[in-house]
Amino acid sequence: MQNEFVKLYKKYIKRRGADKLLSYLVNNGFLEAPASTKYHGSYEGGLVEHSVNVMNRLMRREILRDYTKETLAIAGLLHDVCKLDNYIKQETDGKETYEYNKNAFPAGHGEKSIFLIQRFMNLTDEEILAIRWHMGAFVELAESYGANVQGIDTLEETIQLLSAGRIDATLNADVSFYDYLNVHPDADFKIVAQTEDASHVAIPLRKGDNSATLLEAVNNAIDELRADGTLKELSEKYFGQDISSEN
Numbered sequence: 001m002q003n004e005f006v007k008l009y010k011k012y013i014k015r016r017g018a019d020k021l022l023s024y025l026v027n028n029g030f031l032e033a034p035a036s037t038k039y040h041g042s043y044e045g046g047l048v049e050h051s052v053n054v055m056n057r058l059m060r061r062e063i064l065r066d067y068t069k070e071t072l073a074i075a076g077l078l079h080d081v082c083k084l085d086n087y088i089k090q091e092t093d094g095k096e097t098y099e100y101n102k103n104a105f106p107a108g109h110g111e112k113s114i115f116l117i118q119r120f121m122n123l124t125d126e127e128i129l130a131i132r133w134h135m136g137a138f139v140e141l142a143e144s145y146g147a148n149v150q151g152i153d154t155l156e157e158t159i160q161l162l163s164a165g166r167i168d169a170t171l172n173a174d175v176s177f178y179d180y181l182n183v184h185p186d187a188d189f190k191i192v193a194q195t196e197d198a199s200h201v202a203i204p205l206r207k208g209d210n211s212a213t214l215l216e217a218v219n220n221a222i223d224e225l226r227a228d229g230t231l232k233e234l235s236e237k238y239f240g241q242d243i244s245s246e247n
Contacts, residue, residue, distance in 0.1 A: 002031040005048040005077065008055060012073035017121035024120060030084050037087060037098045037157065044089075044096075051077045067126070074123065075130040082112035100166070110134060155180055162189060175201065178239035 009022055025031070035041025035050040055076025059069065085105065087098040105112060110132040117123060123131070155176050161167045174194065181187060203218055205211045225231045231244035 001045055001049045001052060005031065005052050008052065008073060009077055012069050013077070013121075014070065015121055021117060021120035025081070025084070028084055030081070033083055034087050034098050035080070035083065037100060042098060047080060047083055051080060054079065071124065071127055071130075074117075074127050075134075078117055079110075079113060079131045079134045081116050082109055084116065100161075159187065159189070175239065175243055178241060178243065182238060182240050 006022070006026075009018075013022075031048050032044050033047040034043055035046040041047060041050045055073055058072040058076045064072070085103075086101055088101045090097055090099055113131050114123065114128055117131075155170075155172055158167070158170045158172070159180065162170055169192070174191065177191060205215055205218075222231070225234075226244060232242045235242045235244045
């Protein structure tokens with residue numbers, strides 16, 4: 001997969017400074033880095049495997065209508081450059097594992113990727129926004145309250161850091177919180193604050209008339225499930241409370 005990453009990088013990313021950026025990544029361990037400590041891609045080379053998979057997904061035809069292949073390659077292959085120094089290899093019970101590097105450069109997830117890339121190569125506004133926001137909107141909310149934010153791949157991994165006292169708090173959708181508590185009822189943490197605005201969960205469909213009938217059928221089914229109490233019943237079963245309405 002390392003060779004595949006380099007091949008795709010050279011094929012699609014041609015702008016000035018791209019060669020120097022690639023050399024920096026190769027010489028500083030990006031090709032060998034894991035994507036996480038113990039979840040997706042938590043092994044040597046897991047980060048480039050994840051990056052190549054993201055790029056290949058972005059290269060599908062419907063996305064190519066609006067963006068150049070170079071922009072999609074940059075967003076896919078380089079969005080997690082920030083993880084270059086995030087993890088340290090260690091041996092646990094005779095097995096190679098990874099832990100967080102406490103000496104990693106302390107910057108926000110998306111921002112760190114952007115400024116590392118732009119040391120060598122300019123990004124367009126669209127590329128900056130794609131990389132900046134690939135972790136979602138919670139980062140901006142946390143930073144608006146003065147928090148020093150570090151992107152973590154999964155809620156499970158975040159809870160481990162919280163339990164170990166390595167982070168002070170986590171911002172997540174309450175749906176994720178209730179789902180975790182349903183599986184781990186003895187977890188020693190709680191919600192201390194919530195935003196006033198509700199976050200909506202959507203079922204994505206293709207735009208256009210071809211999906212109109214399916215959209216109507218899905219909406220009708222949801223309305224029926226809400227009316228007969230099934231949504232409430234499912235919510236309480238899997239999340240411990242009713243999350244099927246904003247009230």
